[in-house]
Amino acid sequence: MNFDLNKKTLREVNQNLQNVDRKKNTRKFEILNPQGQHAICAGLKDDIEVTIKGHTGYYCAGMNQKATVTVHGNVGTGVAENMMSGKIVVKGNASQSAGATGHGGALIIEGDASSRCGISMKGIDIIVKGSVGHMSAFMAQKGNLVVMGDADADLGDSIYEAKIFVKGKVKSLGADCIEKKMDQKNIDELGKLFKKLNISEDPKKFKRYGSSRNLYNFKIDNVGAY
Amino acid sequence: MCGIVGIYLKTKKYEKYLGKFLSGMLDGMATRGPDSAGFAIYTKENKNIFKYSICLNEIKETSFKKKLSKFTKKIKLTSYADHVVLETNEKPSKILDLLKREIPEVSLVGYGKSINIFKQTGNPKDVVKKFKLSSFSGTHGIGHTRMATESAITTQGSHPYSTSEDECLVHNGSLSNHNNVRRSLIKDGQNFNSENDTEVAAGYISNQISKGKGLERTLKNSLKDLDGFYTFIAGTKDGFALLRDEIACKPAVVAETKDYVAVASEFQAMAHLPNVNSAKIFEPKPGVVYHW
Amino acid sequence: MKKDLKEFKTFPNSTIKEIQRAANEGIYQIRGLGAKRKVPDFDDLVFLGASMSRYPLEGYRETCNTSVVLGDRFAKKPIKLDIPITIAGMSFGALGANAKEALGRGASEMGTSTTTGDGGMTQEERGSSKYLVYQLLPSRYGMNPDDLRKADAIEVVVGQGAKPGGGGMLLGQKINKRVAGMRTLPEGIDQRSACRHPDWTGPDDLEIKIQELREITNWEKPIYIKVGAARPYYDTTLAVKAGADVVVLDGMQGGTAATQDVFIEHVGIPTLGALREAVDALKELNMHRKVQLIVSGGIRTGADVAKAMAMGADAVSIGSAAMMALNCNADLYVEDYKKLGTEPGYCHHCHTGRCPVGVATQDPKLEKRLNPIEAGKRIKNYLTTLTLELQTLARANGKSDVRNLEPEDLAALTVEAAAMARVPLAGTDWVPGKK
Numbered sequence: 001m002n003f004d005l006n007k008k009t010l011r012e013v014n015q016n017l018q019n020v021d022r023k024k025n026t027r028k029f030e031i032l033n034p035q036g037q038h039a040i041c042a043g044l045k046d047d048i049e050v051t052i053k054g055h056t057g058y059y060c061a062g063m064n065q066k067a068t069v070t071v072h073g074n075v076g077t078g079v080a081e082n083m084m085s086g087k088i089v090v091k092g093n094a095s096q097s098a099g100a101t102g103h104g105g106a107l108i109i110e111g112d113a114s115s116r117c118g119i120s121m122k123g124i125d126i127i128v129k130g131s132v133g134h135m136s137a138f139m140a141q142k143g144n145l146v147v148m149g150d151a152d153a154d155l156g157d158s159i160y161e162a163k164i165f166v167k168g169k170v171k172s173l174g175a176d177c178i179e180k181k182m183d184q185k186n187i188d189e190l191g192k193l194f195k196k197l198n199i200s201e202d203p204k205k206f207k208r209y210g211s212s213r214n215l216y217n218f219k220i221d222n223v224g225a226y
Numbered sequence: 227m228c229g230i231v232g233i234y235l236k237t238k239k240y241e242k243y244l245g246k247f248l249s250g251m252l253d254g255m256a257t258r259g260p261d262s263a264g265f266a267i268y269t270k271e272n273k274n275i276f277k278y279s280i281c282l283n284e285i286k287e288t289s290f291k292k293k294l295s296k297f298t299k300k301i302k303l304t305s306y307a308d309h310v311v312l313e314t315n316e317k318p319s320k321i322l323d324l325l326k327r328e329i330p331e332v333s334l335v336g337y338g339k340s341i342n343i344f345k346q347t348g349n350p351k352d353v354v355k356k357f358k359l360s361s362f363s364g365t366h367g368i369g370h371t372r373m374a375t376e377s378a379i380t381t382q383g384s385h386p387y388s389t390s391e392d393e394c395l396v397h398n399g400s401l402s403n404h405n406n407v408r409r410s411l412i413k414d415g416q417n418f419n420s421e422n423d424t425e426v427a428a429g430y431i432s433n434q435i436s437k438g439k440g441l442e443r444t445l446k447n448s449l450k451d452l453d454g455f456y457t458f459i460a461g462t463k464d465g466f467a468l469l470r471d472e473i474a475c476k477p478a479v480v481a482e483t484k485d486y487v488a489v490a491s492e493f494q495a496m497a498h499l500p501n502v503n504s505a506k507i508f509e510p511k512p513g514v515v516y517h518w
Numbered sequence: 519m520k521k522d523l524k525e526f527k528t529f530p531n532s533t534i535k536e537i538q539r540a541a542n543e544g545i546y547q548i549r550g551l552g553a554k555r556k557v558p559d560f561d562d563l564v565f566l567g568a569s570m571s572r573y574p575l576e577g578y579r580e581t582c583n584t585s586v587v588l589g590d591r592f593a594k595k596p597i598k599l600d601i602p603i604t605i606a607g608m609s610f611g612a613l614g615a616n617a618k619e620a621l622g623r624g625a626s627e628m629g630t631s632t633t634t635g636d637g638g639m640t641q642e643e644r645g646s647s648k649y650l651v652y653q654l655l656p657s658r659y660g661m662n663p664d665d666l667r668k669a670d671a672i673e674v675v676v677g678q679g680a681k682p683g684g685g686g687m688l689l690g691q692k693i694n695k696r697v698a699g700m701r702t703l704p705e706g707i708d709q710r711s712a713c714r715h716p717d718w719t720g721p722d723d724l725e726i727k728i729q730e731l732r733e734i735t736n737w738e739k740p741i742y743i744k745v746g747a748a749r750p751y752y753d754t755t756l757a758v759k760a761g762a763d764v765v766v767l768d769g770m771q772g773g774t775a776a777t778q779d780v781f782i783e784h785v786g787i788p789t790l791g792a793l794r795e796a797v798d799a800l801k802e803l804n805m806h807r808k809v810q811l812i813v814s815g816g817i818r819t820g821a822d823v824a825k826a827m828a829m830g831a832d833a834v835s836i837g838s839a840a841m842m843a844l845n846c847n848a849d850l851y852v853e854d855y856k857k858l859g860t861e862p863g864y865c866h867h868c869h870t871g872r873c874p875v876g877v878a879t880q881d882p883k884l885e886k887r888l889n890p891i892e893a894g895k896r897i898k899n900y901l902t903t904l905t906l907e908l909q910t911l912a913r914a915n916g917k918s919d920v921r922n923l924e925p926e927d928l929a930a931l932t933v934e935a936a937a938m939a940r941v942p943l944a945g946t947d948w949v950p951g952k953k
Contacts, residue, residue, distance in 0.1 A: 042730050042734050057493055063663040076492065084662055095477070120716045133511075134474070142702050160707075373759055492726075
């Protein structure tokens with residue numbers, strides 16, 4: 001089923017997609033002419049498939065549950081922000097705060113992501129085939145950020161228990177983020193994630209980064225980092 | 227806070243549509259900046275003719291003309307709502323001094339050989355219509371829509387701010403040390419007409435340029451001299467420069483095709499530009515000066 | 519105080535002790551609740567009452583309406599509260615589950631709302647609260663669209679009065695299994711905080727965020743924007759421009775579960791001055807009463823509520839006072855206060871998790887000291903008292919509706935209060951600073 005944002009309002013399209021008639025069993029939808037509009041496909045809650053043809057604005061697929069959304073273009077700030085489950089694929093580039101505070105599901109960015117990718121993530125898996133901008137995985141609590149390209153400055157600043165895997169170069173690591181052992185257990189786990197998401201990459205080529213856990217409890221010497 | 231836009235034409239193909247393009251971009255930025263708007267559009271220079279864009283404020287055009295003609299006859303005036311563009315081949319130093327000393331009731335919005343600069347309070351969609359932006363053709367232009375944060379909504383508080391001959395500045399963000407910087411610039415002879423933080427950034431830039439530092443170097447220096455969050459677009463005679471602060475929380479998107487480079491705070495402001503869906507779209511890196 | 523001994527006004531005993539503590543520990547003091555020092559507040563204002571020119575309403579025969587509608591600017595389902603007093607945002611984590619449940623019970627009986635905090639929404643709270651406001655904070659702990667849709671309103675937290683510019687803080691001793699689970703944190707760590715939202719900065723981008731929240735919730739829920747009292751005139755203006763239905767303004771006296779003492783005492787302006795600025799901003803935008811204003815930070819009695827409304831607020835919110843109604847600083851379990859190094863009436867030790875009365879704790883032994891049903895009754899009683907006091911004062915000034923209280927019903931007792939509230943100094947027609 002097609003929706004043309006040149007002809008229908010954003011509200012109409014979102015309302016339709018948030019309230020799919022389960023009896024009709026139409027599962028596949030296409031959205032044309034997004035023209036950079038914001039909050040397209042925000043708040044979806046059924047396992048439907050939506051394809052967006054063009055570039056979107058901010059918060060595309062925000063708070064997504066169960067749905068699969070594929071964007072044939074770029075996305076603005078906060079794609080899949082606070083996503084709970086489902087799968088979001090961005091064929092182009094993502095702007096800042098991609099996957100911000102996401103709790104679950106998978107966000108796959110085939111191009112580059114800009115700064116703060118995975119900020120405050122809480123369980124989401126984010127795969128970026130290109131590079132990520134500065135401050136990515138800032139205060140990342142849980143989940144996996146996998147980057148095939150490079151990572152810009154301050155990666156994983158103030159990170160909690162999320163895991164970062166980078167194949168390319170890391171410009172610099174943020175506070176309390178260190179390189180960690182990429183042992184067989186981690187290689188296997190990353191391999192499993194790749195398999196689940198149909199990504200053909202060799203996990204052995206990735207380095208792992210995570211928290212050195214020095215900021216977990218207030219210590220006088222670390223006060224400057226708070 | 228604000229929306230900022232800029233468009234630079236690489237070829238001559240769209241020159242006569244420049245005003246229309248810029249107008250559409252400002253329309254797109256109206257929700258994030260509903261209080262006032264302004265733009266600077268650059269047209270071909272006419273040998274020795276300088277253009278001064280002047281906001282009449284309270285005085286009438288006829289009395290302005292009368293006052294001017296006491297000092298010079300070599301002038302041509304064109305009205306644009308409550309602005310008037312003064313064209314003359316008199317030396318800038320003479321005209322600038324004359325306006326400051328003899329007709330202080332008006333505000334000089336900007337001047338140069340190719341810049342056409344206007345700004346006013348009101349919804350951007352209305353401002354753009356008022357100054358007939360769509361009818362302008364040119365080579366490049368920048369624009370701004372304002373959501374006033376810590377200063378009043380006035381014409382003097384609107385952007386772009388003129389920084390020197392043919393140069394001006396628009397800003398999205400909020401500076402945090404502008405009061406101190408303003409005070410030191412005032413000591414250095416700079417004048418300010420508002421409490422606006424962007425006016426301080428513009429004053430800083432014009433101060434540095436008057437000392438021979440060049441726009442690109444000045445913008446680089448601003449990273450350590452100005453504190454806060456900002457995306458700047460500085461218009462120049464031959465293009466514009468873009469800079470995001472190193473924390474880079476305020477947005478900026480660039481779209482480049484073979485015919486143009488466009489910048490905006492949100493992609494949707496550029497969605498109407500020709501071939502934008504196949505353009506190379508990227509985000510400027512923090513702390514890097516881009517120049518087209 | 520000892521006779522013949524002269525104390526230092528600049529270095530009173532408490533300051534000397536604090537300097538010595540700093541010398542011993544090498545770190546700032548972290549504590550709970552709000553500013554302890556005296557600032558100009560509602561006590562410095564009085565009502566004029568009735569006399570020859572103004573006539574009072576009879577107490578029991580003549581009604582004095584107290585209801586208020588919040589969120590009718592854009593939301594499809596605005597909230598109608600029976601009283602203009604709400605319970606402010608306090609997290610599950612900062613408070614125990616019994617405390618949250620008690621607040622819900624008491625508030626619901628009075629037809630008013632409670633608010634979640636930095637930990638997200640608990641089932642108990644949603645179950646016991648007739649109206650529940652769900653906060654969207656920089657941390658986004660526990661944020662999810664199901665809870666967003668279960669809420670009656672959404673409050674975007676830009677800041678709070680105790681620490682405008684600071685983020686949430688909860689120390690390890692309160693991050694037990696349940697709290698850790700809700701916040702996606704390891705148990706027992708000291709929670710660090712984000713002070714800015716992760717996916718927007720500035721009112722221009724907040725406007726877009728609000729649009730997203732409305733899209734996710736079908737434009738039904740009122741959206742509140744909460745700010746700490748920093749630059750209330752501009753903050754209120756920008757909140758309106760960003761598309762808020764309601765502005766929540768938290769003055770510097772507002773409390774917190776845990777923050778640096780220096781932040782609590784030295785950042786933010788008093789509620790009295792902040793409120794004046796916020797109302798000015800709304801009036802200039804022609805949005806007074808169209809975008810409702812809820813004010814918090816040191817609201818203690820029905821007199822405070824009445825004065826806040828006279829100055830132009832649509833409602834008030836109580837945090838510290840609600841905790842005190844639950845027994846915070848009550849004369850119970852005095853030995854346990856002593857073990858913390860304090861006494862009832864002076865305790866600010868919420869951050870330790872060893873709340874002697876079972877309010878601000880996750881310790882099940884201590885939580886037993888707070889029975890949610892009995893405590894819920896206490897909240898109801900307190901809210902009832904506030905409402906009766908509010909009505910008494912409104913009637914005395916001739917009002918049949920508390921929303922008809924006006925600034926002209928007030929006089930100030932000090933020059934500072936007169937200047938901050940822009941109300942004449944009693945017995946004069948002088949308003950300092952009025953142009």
